[in-house]
Amino acid sequence: MSRLTGGDPSLLRRINSAVVLHALRGAGSPTLTDLTRITGLSRPTVEGVVEGLFEAGLVVEAHPDESEARRQGRPARRFRFRAEAGYLLGVEIGPHRVSALLSGLDGRVTGAGSRTVSETAEADERLDQVRAVIADLLRRSGVARSSLRAVGVGSPGIVEADGTVRLGTALPGWTGLPLGERLRRSFRCPVLVENDANAAAVAEHWKGAATESDDIVFVLAGLSPGAGSLIGGRLHRGFGGAAGEIGALHLLGRDVTPEHLLSTTGTPLEPLDEQAVAVVFAKARQGDAEARAAVERFLQRLVHDVAALALALDPELVVVGGWAAGLDGVLEPLRRELARYCLRPPRVTLSLLGEAAVATGALRLALDHVEEQLFAVEGAVTTRR
Amino acid sequence: MSRLTGGDPSLLRRINSAVVLHALRGAGSPTLTDLTRITGLSRPTVEGVVEGLFEAGLVVEAHPDESEARRQGRPARRFRFRAEAGYLLGVEIGPHRVSALLSGLDGRVTGAGSRTVSETAEADERLDQVRAVIADLLRRSGVARSSLRAVGVGSPGIVEADGTVRLGTALPGWTGLPLGERLRRSFRCPVLVENDANAAAVAEHWKGAATESDDIVFVLAGLSPGAGSLIGGRLHRGFGGAAGEIGALHLLGRDVTPEHLLSTTGTPLEPLDEQAVAVVFAKARQGDAEARAAVERFLQRLVHDVAALALALDPELVVVGGWAAGLDGVLEPLRRELARYCLRPPRVTLSLLGEAAVATGALRLALDHVEEQLFAVEGAVTTRR
Numbered sequence: 001m002s003r004l005t006g007g008d009p010s011l012l013r014r015i016n017s018a019v020v021l022h023a024l025r026g027a028g029s030p031t032l033t034d035l036t037r038i039t040g041l042s043r044p045t046v047e048g049v050v051e052g053l054f055e056a057g058l059v060v061e062a063h064p065d066e067s068e069a070r071r072q073g074r075p076a077r078r079f080r081f082r083a084e085a086g087y088l089l090g091v092e093i094g095p096h097r098v099s100a101l102l103s104g105l106d107g108r109v110t111g112a113g114s115r116t117v118s119e120t121a122e123a124d125e126r127l128d129q130v131r132a133v134i135a136d137l138l139r140r141s142g143v144a145r146s147s148l149r150a151v152g153v154g155s156p157g158i159v160e161a162d163g164t165v166r167l168g169t170a171l172p173g174w175t176g177l178p179l180g181e182r183l184r185r186s187f188r189c190p191v192l193v194e195n196d197a198n199a200a201a202v203a204e205h206w207k208g209a210a211t212e213s214d215d216i217v218f219v220l221a222g223l224s225p226g227a228g229s230l231i232g233g234r235l236h237r238g239f240g241g242a243a244g245e246i247g248a249l250h251l252l253g254r255d256v257t258p259e260h261l262l263s264t265t266g267t268p269l270e271p272l273d274e275q276a277v278a279v280v281f282a283k284a285r286q287g288d289a290e291a292r293a294a295v296e297r298f299l300q301r302l303v304h305d306v307a308a309l310a311l312a313l314d315p316e317l318v319v320v321g322g323w324a325a326g327l328d329g330v331l332e333p334l335r336r337e338l339a340r341y342c343l344r345p346p347r348v349t350l351s352l353l354g355e356a357a358v359a360t361g362a363l364r365l366a367l368d369h370v371e372e373q374l375f376a377v378e379g380a381v382t383t384r385r
Numbered sequence: 386m387s388r389l390t391g392g393d394p395s396l397l398r399r400i401n402s403a404v405v406l407h408a409l410r411g412a413g414s415p416t417l418t419d420l421t422r423i424t425g426l427s428r429p430t431v432e433g434v435v436e437g438l439f440e441a442g443l444v445v446e447a448h449p450d451e452s453e454a455r456r457q458g459r460p461a462r463r464f465r466f467r468a469e470a471g472y473l474l475g476v477e478i479g480p481h482r483v484s485a486l487l488s489g490l491d492g493r494v495t496g497a498g499s500r501t502v503s504e505t506a507e508a509d510e511r512l513d514q515v516r517a518v519i520a521d522l523l524r525r526s527g528v529a530r531s532s533l534r535a536v537g538v539g540s541p542g543i544v545e546a547d548g549t550v551r552l553g554t555a556l557p558g559w560t561g562l563p564l565g566e567r568l569r570r571s572f573r574c575p576v577l578v579e580n581d582a583n584a585a586a587v588a589e590h591w592k593g594a595a596t597e598s599d600d601i602v603f604v605l606a607g608l609s610p611g612a613g614s615l616i617g618g619r620l621h622r623g624f625g626g627a628a629g630e631i632g633a634l635h636l637l638g639r640d641v642t643p644e645h646l647l648s649t650t651g652t653p654l655e656p657l658d659e660q661a662v663a664v665v666f667a668k669a670r671q672g673d674a675e676a677r678a679a680v681e682r683f684l685q686r687l688v689h690d691v692a693a694l695a696l697a698l699d700p701e702l703v704v705v706g707g708w709a710a711g712l713d714g715v716l717e718p719l720r721r722e723l724a725r726y727c728l729r730p731p732r733v734t735l736s737l738l739g740e741a742a743v744a745t746g747a748l749r750l751a752l753d754h755v756e757e758q759l760f761a762v763e764g765a766v767t768t769r770r
Contacts, residue, residue: 158728167728215624227697231616238699239600240729245696311630312612312697314623343543343552344625 013049016041020049021058021081021374025106029062029078050079057085058105058374083108086149088370089137090363091130092196093155093179095119095170096274098130100137101359105149107367109360113137119273123173131186150369151191152362154199155179156226158242163193166241192365196220197244198235199361200351201228204319206364208352213317217244217309217346218357220322221302221330223258223274227309236313244309261297264290274323299330303337310338310346321351398434401426405434406443406759409466410491414447416461435464442470443490443759468493471534473755474522475748476515477581478540478564480504480555481659483515485522486744490534492752494745498522504658508558516571535754536576537747539584540564541611543627548578551626577750581605582629583620584746585736586613589704591749593737598702602629602694602731603742605707606687606715608643608659612694621698629694646682649675659708684715688722695723695731706736 053059062078083104099114157168163180201218204210214233227244259268283291338345438444447463468489475486484499542553548565586603589595599618612629644653668676723730
């Protein structure tokens with residue numbers, strides 16, 4: 001707080017820049033008069049800020065449309081935010097697939113690409129595929145690598161602040177991998193690595209099933225289940241970045257993996273073999289008794305894990321994503337059981353973004369990073385300790 | 386943000402008041418020169434604010450000590466915060482006991498009182514005891530009821546924002562009780578009701594075992610276990626105020642109460658009969674096999690519940706309080722199991738405040754409320770959506 005009152009004249013300038021930039025991005029092609037009205041700032045202040053943004057290449061003069069040019073002798077100058085002043089990537093690295101989304105500085109997706117990759121692929125091979133997907137996407141989109149402003153990456157595992165994977169059992173060679181460092185060699189811009197379920201939670205809040213709620217849990221349902229949560233609209237990473245790692249819950253006195261639960265033969269399925277899982281679910285739908293029992297065991301586990309999260313966090317909304325969400329019968333048992341144990345059970349809904357959730361969240365994290373720089377206002381005013 | 390930039394001249398005044406007041410409370414009896422140096426504000430600004438605080442009765446002139454008076458011809462005027470300008474209460478309503486703490490506006494406890502109450506007492510009787518404890522405490526302390534600025538109350542159960550108990554199975558007649566409304570009749574100041582485990586979490590962070598950590602889980606261990614958590618130093622209540630209600634976790638496929646688990650006869654103990662529990666623990670210490678098995682079952686349950694919380698929230702520190710914390714052998718199994726399931730297991734420690742935790746937290750919540758009013762700075766600067 002002393003920053004604000006102790007005399008940081010640049011802070012007010014930065015606040016004003018942020019206000020004007022927000023207004024510019026929200027309001028089509030506003031005139032200076034529009035901006036003055038929207039922001040409540042004085043005309044000279046608005047002019048000064050717009051001039052600065054102009055020089056930074058973030059704002060250009062918009063061409064007045066013809067009707068207005070005809071109506072008025074000399075139309076007021078209009079301005080617009082230059083989303084094309086820089087680009088962002090959102091990348092998902094999964095067990096079976098790597099994918100990437102491209103957007104301008106407004107976060108609107110303008111390109112996408114993906115490749116399949118084997119669940120047994122080693123880290124080097126997986127990273128090669130990531131680089132190939134990105135190179136291909138940039139080339140197809142005609143975007144120079146040098147115009148990238150930030151790259152967000154969603155990956156399974158517990159991810160450190162510097163992008164090192166502290167633990168990642170879902171992918172071979174992933175635990176201990178300095179993922180951020182490895183990827184940074186390919187870019188001149190910041191690379192931000194986030195746990196996949198955390199990224200998906202951010203995505204559903206941004207443009208998916210959770211745009212109306214700030215208190216959500218996103219469950220990445222599958223053989224290696226994980227969860228991400230937003231509290232008051234902010235990602236809750238936990239003290240060590242491991243919040244929501246409910247995959248370990250089943251260890252509590254029950255050393256049985258999902259691959260065990262879903263087995264119809266007594267021998268567990270191959271780790272992460274989702275094809276085999278799909279077969280079990282298909283058989284269950286056809287009425288096979290053993291398959292039904294296996295699916296029932298799997299769903300009970302999932303319900304238990306999600307219920308534990310719901311009791312701990314008390315979210316408004318639970319969004320279920322991941323491949324298990326596409327299988328029959330996940331939602332109803334979840335709703336039923338949560339209603340039993342929670343006084344005010346959260347709403348339960350399916351992911352709207354589906355397979356795109358993790359990459360979309362990674363893109364949003366890249367956008368957050370760039371916006372933080374554009375709108376940098378440090379030392380928020382607060383009097384609570 | 387538009388508040389700040391859109392022309393709210395009083396905001397800066399309020400920020401300045403908060404800065405000066407913080408400095409006054411931290412710095413003994415500062416002079417105006419001291420305050421100017423500490424706050425970085427201009428001399429006229431500091432003078433104006435101190436004058437305002439003086440008029441509001443929150444600041445008085447401190448008497449210079451004699452040595453200084455001798456040393457200088459005309460010593461600079463010194464000022465001090467008037468903690469005695471108002472009083473606060475922190476109240477705990479428990480199954481077996483009601484208690485209250487009294488403090489000035491600096492939060493320093495100047496008086497305390499408590500009464501035992503039967504776990505079978507109905508709500509009216511329990512509230513009568515609460516009023517009696519408070520009346521007695523005020524009388525003994527020579528504090529007029531009219532000088533109370535806020536009353537904080539910690540109670541078992543899920544508590545609504547208005548102080549209504551939405552669910553409270555630990556106390557007879559508690560579910561649905563408009564606790565805040567009932568207590569407000571006795572006071573002219575605000576009455577704030579909070580879940581007991583939440584209040585205890587706040588207390589341990591304020592002046593207990595968690596002063597060094599902002600990411601904590603407080604476990605109120607006992608027959609009706611609950612938990613409260615701070616995330617980034619702030620109380621996490623959850624969307625519906627039910628976060629941390631891990632007591633319901635045991636319902637997940639295991640409809641067994643702690644009273645069942647602790648039974649050595651097959652017949653469950655009386656609900657909330659902590660005397661009977663103490664007997665079981667004592668027998669276990671003496672080597673009784675059935676009692677040891679019962680205690681083991683109880684501890685396993687507790688460990689499971691806390692592990693679920695730790696996996697969901699990933700705290701830095703788990704503080705164990707409540708009566709079970711005073712019993713042997715809660716801490717070690719908890720540490721051992723958390724180390725098994727958490728990649729970066731939280732530290733586990735006992736409550737430092739013990740029986741005073743809930744009332745202390747309630748007092749802090751009352752203090753928070755008053756400070757918010759004193760230092761009211763609305764519309765914190767933020768540019769993130």
